[in-house]
Amino acid sequence: MKRDPQCPEECPSRPEPPPAPRITPEPTGEAEDAELKCGSAPVWIFGYGSLVWRPGFEFTSRKVGFIRGYSRRFWQGDTFHRGSEKMPGRVVTLLEDCGACTWGVAYEVRGEQIPASLQYLNMREAVLGGYDTKLVKFHPQEKDAEEPIQALVYIATPQNPSYLGPASEEDIAAQIIVSSGCAGHNIEYLLRLAEFMRYFCPQAEDKHLFSIEEALISILPCLCCTEESVEETASNPQKSKG
Numbered sequence: 001m002k003r004d005p006q007c008p009e010e011c012p013s014r015p016e017p018p019p020a021p022r023i024t025p026e027p028t029g030e031a032e033d034a035e036l037k038c039g040s041a042p043v044w045i046f047g048y049g050s051l052v053w054r055p056g057f058e059f060t061s062r063k064v065g066f067i068r069g070y071s072r073r074f075w076q077g078d079t080f081h082r083g084s085e086k087m088p089g090r091v092v093t094l095l096e097d098c099g100a101c102t103w104g105v106a107y108e109v110r111g112e113q114i115p116a117s118l119q120y121l122n123m124r125e126a127v128l129g130g131y132d133t134k135l136v137k138f139h140p141q142e143k144d145a146e147e148p149i150q151a152l153v154y155i156a157t158p159q160n161p162s163y164l165g166p167a168s169e170e171d172i173a174a175q176i177i178v179s180s181g182c183a184g185h186n187i188e189y190l191l192r193l194a195e196f197m198r199y200f201c202p203q204a205e206d207k208h209l210f211s212i213e214e215a216l217i218s219i220l221p222c223l224c225c226t227e228e229s230v231e232e233t234a235s236n237p238q239k240s241k242g
C-alpha cells in the first residue's frame, strides 16, 4: 500500500514517549496552580477527529500537521455526542501503525487557557468519550518547521467500554447514517472530517475515512449535492432515502 510521502518507510527508531499521566484539570497545589496559570510554557493539544473542526476551547495558535506511527480509525463507539445508548455512533480513535501518519490540527494553549482547556477536554473526551491522554510528537506541515512539537492527544484504547473495533467501511457508514447525539448527527461528524482533510491536507492519504464517506454517499446519493442537502440529510436522513 502506498504510504504517505511524509511518513518513514520503517518504524520510528525511537519508541513513542510513555503515555502521558492522566491530567487532573485542577492543579494540585499553589505552585502548580501558579505555574499552570502564569507559566510561560505552552501546552499543545493534537486533534484528529471532531477537534479539528470543533475544538470548543480557547487557544493561542494552531497548526496543521501530522503525527507518525498512527492510523485514524472509526472504531470508537459514542453514546453521547454522536449516538445514544440504543444506537451508538462511531467516532475516530488512533491505531498504532508503524509507517503510517495521521493528519490533524495542533492547538497551542497558554496561561489561563491551559487549565480551562484541559478541564473541558477531560470532560468531553475522557469522561464522556472514554479517551485516554498520551504524549506524541507533532510535525507541523510548514516546510521551515524545525523540531517536532510535543503534544497531548486523546486516544480511545480497546480497553475502554465504548470501543467497537474494526468493521467494514460499508457497515460503519450504515451505523453512522442512523446515529445522532447531543452534539448532532454522526453524518456531520464524518463529512466535516472528510472536508477538513480535503481542504487542509489534500496531499494526505486516508483510505479508511474516504472509503466510509464513499459508502455513505452511495447509500445517500443526495449527500454529494450541496452543503444544504448535507445539513438537511444530517438532520433528517430517513427523508433523503426517498
Ligand SMILES: N[C@@H](CCC(=O)N[C@@H](CS)C(=O)NCC(=O)O)C(=O)O
Residues within 6 Å of the ligand: 046, 047, 048, 049, 050, 051, 052, 054, 077, 078, 081, 082, 091, 092, 093, 124, 125, 128, 129, 131, 153, 154, 155, 183, 189
Ligand atoms: N480525540 C479525537 C476524537 C475526538 C472526538 O471526536 N471525540 C468525541 C467524543 S466521543 C467528541 O468530542 N465529539 C464532539 C462532537 O462530535 O462534536 C480528536 O482529537 O479529535
